[in-house]
Amino acid sequence: MSVSASARVSKPPPIALLLWRGLRRRCPRCGSRGLFPHGYLGLAERCPRCGVKFEREEGFFLGAYVVNFGVCEGLVAVLLFVYIGLLAGHPDTSWWPFVAAGLVVGLLGPVLFYPFAQTVWTAIHLSLHPLDRAETDDAALHATPPGHIP
């Protein structure tokens, strides 16, 4: 690999920064906003600034489903543990607020959190599998030129 080719394959940012950007629905690679031009759930094919393609391979977003499922089911589990904890100290604790909250979290949570799960999964994937030379070159072809605000 020549020096110029290795220079194009940049080291990804630290995982904490990638995740922080992903948790805010930003591009994990460059931190750009505007990744959802087609509505709340409509992730763009590429980052409008750095040009990285989000769906890096077929079935890529299966990881986002796993992240989404884990977070939402984790929230339901927290509700359950809180209820059990309260029930241990106060046997007359009403169950229906927890069931209602569980239904809301279980039904709306996956829809509301999915865009975040997509960017978080992209962050995790970028940290585990940094862009290779071809992906870096492809992203550069679709990147917005410096100084141009997308």
Ligand SMILES: [Zn+2]
């Ligand atoms: Zn980007």
